[in-house]
Amino acid sequence: MNEITTTRANALIDPTLHVWHAEVALYLFLGGIVAGVMVLTGLALLRRPEAQRSRALALTPWHAPVLLTAGLLFLWLDLENRWNVLRFYLTFRPASPMSWGAWILLAIYPISILAAWASTPALLRDAVLARFPRLRAPADWAVRRVRSLAVWSVLAGIALGVYTGVLLGAMAARPLWNSAILGPLFLVSGLSTGAALMLLARLSEPERRLLGRIDTGLIVVEIILIALWLLGLAAGGAAARDAVRLFFGGPFTAAFWTLVVALGLLTPLLAGVIEHRRGAVPGRAAAIFVLIGGLALRWIIVLAGQHAGYVAELTLR
Amino acid sequence: MKHGKRYAMAVDTRTCVGCSACVIVCRTENDVAPGYSRAWVFTATTGAFPDLHMEVRSERCNHCENAPCVAACPTGASHYGPGGIVLVDAAKCTGCKACIAACPYGARFVDPRTRTVDKCTFCVHRLERGLATTACQEVCPTRSIRFGDLSDPESDISKLLAGREHYTLLPAAGTGPRLFLLK
Numbered sequence: 090m091n092e093i094t095t096t097r098a099n100a101l102i103d104p105t106l107h108v109w110h111a112e113v114a115l116y117l118f119l120g121g122i123v124a125g126v127m128v129l130t131g132l133a134l135l136r137r138p139e140a141q142r143s144r145a146l147a148l149t150p151w152h153a154p155v156l157l158t159a160g161l162l163f164l165w166l167d168l169e170n171r172w173n174v175l176r177f178y179l180t181f182r183p184a185s186p187m188s189w190g191a192w193i194l195l196a197i198y199p200i201s202i203l204a205a206w207a208s209t210p211a212l213l214r215d216a217v218l219a220r221f222p223r224l225r226a227p228a229d230w231a232v233r234r235v236r237s238l239a240v241w242s243v244l245a246g247i248a249l250g251v252y253t254g255v256l257l258g259a260m261a262a263r264p265l266w267n268s269a270i271l272g273p274l275f276l277v278s279g280l281s282t283g284a285a286l287m288l289l290a291r292l293s294e295p296e297r298r299l300l301g302r303i304d305t306g307l308i309v310v311e312i313i314l315i316a317l318w319l320l321g322l323a324a325g326g327a328a329a330r331d332a333v334r335l336f337f338g339g340p341f342t343a344a345f346w347t348l349v350v351a352l353g354l355l356t357p358l359l360a361g362v363i364e365h366r367r368g369a370v371p372g373r374a375a376a377i378f379v380l381i382g383g384l385a386l387r388w389i390i391v392l393a394g395q396h397a398g399y400v401a402e403l404t405l406r
Numbered sequence: 407m408k409h410g411k412r413y414a415m416a417v418d419t420r421t422c423v424g425c426s427a428c429v430i431v432c433r434t435e436n437d438v439a440p441g442y443s444r445a446w447v448f449t450a451t452t453g454a455f456p457d458l459h460m461e462v463r464s465e466r467c468n469h470c471e472n473a474p475c476v477a478a479c480p481t482g483a484s485h486y487g488p489g490g491i492v493l494v495d496a497a498k499c500t501g502c503k504a505c506i507a508a509c510p511y512g513a514r515f516v517d518p519r520t521r522t523v524d525k526c527t528f529c530v531h532r533l534e535r536g537l538a539t540t541a542c543q544e545v546c547p548t549r550s551i552r553f554g555d556l557s558d559p560e561s562d563i564s565k566l567l568a569g570r571e572h573y574t575l576l577p578a579a580g581t582g583p584r585l586f587l588l589k
Binding site: 108109169171174176177179180182184185187188191260261262263395398399 | 474477478479480481482483497498499500501502503504506507508509510512516520521522523576579580
């Protein structure tokens, strides 16, 4: 039997002292969607001739800067000392994932806006330029450089998606997070939720079919990555094994297996497979489940990670 | 920190009685936010009755040589001060809490008054004025807390660590703690 008494105010003893809450989970979720939308729409710009793009597909890149703004708002709300936020941009700290993230987010704004503009249908672009003629020079530049903007969109999206996982994965003090798999897992989850968001738009039938197939494939990869992540923890040291028990009998068991695995992964996977077999056009229901699962995944990982620490190691030498 | 001082602290787990005088005096000396502690007393009881073992130790920030909080800080607010003491520059702190998540010892918290991160400073304000002791060391009734310069082989703490068996917390984390616990 071990009994620990301490006078400190510590989140490991008292979970109400968790430092990261819903704001960070929502920011990671929105950041993942932005990453997914930028990668997928960047690929669409590169691979699909303009004539074959539906109006809805051509406009989906605009989701990136809009959702990025919402994500940044949540990130800002999470800060305790909000008026010091500019301090992020007075330095660059290569050892700090948070610093990388701050600069990546700053780079993503111009890339996502210019790529979205280049993807916008020409008629709409002309209508906007007729009202704002001063924008013509940068606007024309973006349209001319559409291919390189698309490549930058894909690269920036991958960087953002991986960063959202590395932010947690780089914390050696939190055994549940401290895994290199979190980077690719959050990237794939971001791609999957990005595809799901695009499926909510009025895409053409061939676009829906392709995106539905892509999302089903991404869900399979995500399931494999989650399994590897949990396996890595279960095969790790005492602290890692304690951490993985949060999902196997611990306080996060029900939430993880119902919201993330059953609703967020298996339900849309089953829907995708059935739709594919029957030759049906992917609908919106599965996409909504993917979005719920993506949010639940981040929320649960953010909260559960703060439950895991080195309590046993601090007690027993 | 190659040259100059390397400040460190040693806590004698044999003589510490867990009276919490260090916790209280730290609150007074450093005006710590009510309800929070920069120093704390950790008591671990192991075994089954009647074969129980109890360890009591006064803990605080480990002032790591390779501090994960300093690495995680995106603004440079968390930094190495004189003698390798890990400090927070409140003027640069955004309260992003990456350092709190990165610290395996739970040494950091957000001061609700300033909305910035607070932690043990090894009483750097005393050291800067020429005092050689921390407040917790000064008040300890069993003289269980020792503080000094590791780079000076003649300092009390260097001699103490040379002569007594000691350990650090979570050495496998690779943080290089400078809070030593005497067996």
